[in-house]
Amino acid sequence: MATSNQNLKQEALRLGKQAKIAARQLAPLSAAEKNRALLLMAEKLEAKRAFLVEENQKDLECAKTNGASSAVLDRIALNPGRVQAMAQGLRDVAALADPVREVVKMWRRPNGLQVGRMRIPLGVIGIIYEARPNVTADAAALCLKSGNAVILRGGSEAHHSNQAIGAVLREACAETRVPQDAVQVVQIKDHALVTELLQLEEYIDLIIPRGGEDLIRAVVASSKIPVIKHYKGVCHVYVDADASLEMAERICFNAKVQRPSVCNAMETLLVHEAVAAKFLPAMIAKYQTAGVEIRGCESTCKLVPGLKPASEEDWSTEYLDLILAVRVVKNMDEAIGHIERYGSAHTESIVTTNYQKSREFVDRVNSSAVMVNASTRFNDGGELGLGAEIGISTSKIHAFGPMGLEELTTTKFIVFGDGQVRE
């Protein structure tokens, strides 16, 4: 679609202004009013299943013509089961507690002023994502429940599906007190529109990009609006000298193999030299049986002959695949040094039975989730008890780690006085 720059600027501005107006109407709504919209959205998604699958077909055909891989086709695909899952996702969000207007703390000042912090929505959130069309419904639900208007810009490969889902969600809004423009799906495919949106500091409060590192870096580079980002997850498990090796085997296997394609899967295994000879040969054999390719440090390769040696690059690579780098370390200091140098501040876990070591690891490692005797795969909003997540932040500003409904709010100070003035 050929669109002049001027038109794109105007379209972005229109989206931003409408979102800001909607955000003001949405903010004061009660949880009941927002939940009514969410449940109606779920109902309508189910009722319009056939329409959604039909629109999705257009995306699939187009992707096939463009020679998309079967993995990409699977990510784009909507079938009745997936529509059902989206509807269930909306109902799950409706069941979560509403964070808006919660007073998180309150105290009294010597002059009698009562001061508190009350959660309020951020305002307008822009989500820029790729492939999976279910993000359209999931992200809209989390933003709506936290009182934020959302502008959704999905990947062009799922354009028809996203438009169709957006239309159904907006139709539901129209029958409730939630303004329709609380959920806007960008209609123009031209990527230059995204660049225009990223300039609208006055109308959009936060940008959340979801997708590959390239997408996220491009968004950060051109945005005037704060961006919450997650470049990659190079997660580590450190098996301490005092580990239960049976537990270590269970955790290390789960962290790598249970779902290797996600950001909280382990990419590098660090093993204390005192247990390496006892632990690694059996562990690596188990990995190899499960199809995991091992890339070892010098010591690892000595313990288990025939392994591919790890290169310097391996230590900072997010494989997202059945590949694992393994390094033997002298002690916990070396393990933490390795994590600081090569890690991505995502998730690290220590396996140990030593009280002192567990405390030191938790205190010293400053990743978004630091675990003792648990699989890295638990760094997930649902698993940690946030109810749902809109993404994982590996930058420390505003939110660090999985972001649930609370992370889509901020707090304002509320002050109750009896006529106090400053001296």
Add this chain to the structure above:
Amino acid sequence: MATSNQNLKQEALRLGKQAKIAARQLAPLSAAEKNRALLLMAEKLEAKRAFLVEENQKDLECAKTNGASSAVLDRIALNPGRVQAMAQGLRDVAALADPVREVVKMWRRPNGLQVGRMRIPLGVIGIIYEARPNVTADAAALCLKSGNAVILRGGSEAHHSNQAIGAVLREACAETRVPQDAVQVVQIKDHALVTELLQLEEYIDLIIPRGGEDLIRAVVASSKIPVIKHYKGVCHVYVDADASLEMAERICFNAKVQRPSVCNAMETLLVHEAVAAKFLPAMIAKYQTAGVEIRGCESTCKLVPGLKPASEEDWSTEYLDLILAVRVVKNMDEAIGHIERYGSAHTESIVTTNYQKSREFVDRVNSSAVMVNASTRFNDGGELGLGAEIGISTSKIHAFGPMGLEELTTTKFIVFGDGQVRE
């Protein structure tokens, strides 16, 4: 000083890398170790009073040569009293609770995992500020106490003073376990160095600009690092139909007159039409006696003849001076509408005896501080009980309102397990 771009890039990188190393050494230090450095800094500032005043003379002479106004000269000036106040500021920060490693919440998951959120430092903070050299000590203290390394870039008009203060602070660090590079004062005056610093996303976690709107907008425009910003404070007091007019007079006078040059001073007074005739003439007379220039809406000008009429521009102007815009409104809806349209999300206060109105105002107005029956002047970290403040954020990401020590931290998830893996 003529410096090539390549040199500036290298110097910025050097500062960033050193800060990141220092941040890692600083993060694990105990409160006692950090306090020792703060108290030693205070001692040394007092001991080197003469040196500081001498260096400050160079700045003052240079400023005089450049024809600086007496207001600017006053802002730059250091005298023994001001050095003493800086030292006291450091002792006050030492007396505050250390936020680092506080576990703010902890809960248990159905699978037995114990999950919590632990405060950690942000890492490296860049502060870009103007004029007052005391910011060098104040900001360094807050960053140090919250476990963050800081890169300080003050205005060139206080260059010698800032260098001198920085040297004293670093000398104190050298005698403690706090790394010297936890406090770095930029030595190169060339403004292009700031632009280079703002690109160092990998080494600096947060930028806090302190100064005029132009400075802040310039920083936001060129920064790849998250910026916490505060453009301006157009603060309102709304005198409700049910206000105690005696209390309203006290609060309105204080909010405008007690210190008009600061961001939490009132700039626009909104008065319900039901009490305007009774309230405004006496109030305005009192203002005029105090030298306040009034710019009124049509109704205000009718009630008090001879006033200057307010222009459309007045409603969104931060005077920072003894000037006040006054508008009569039909009701609270109109008052809130005015605040949403012209306000800056900084501070708004309602004066009322009506329970329902007080609740509605607090719920509906989403400024960084929303008050009932109190002067807007209380929107200040010290007054609200945060202990101290490094600035006030009017953007909602990360922090909204005054930022104390807690706002210079983030939280990581900590997870204690017994071998849990994901199904």
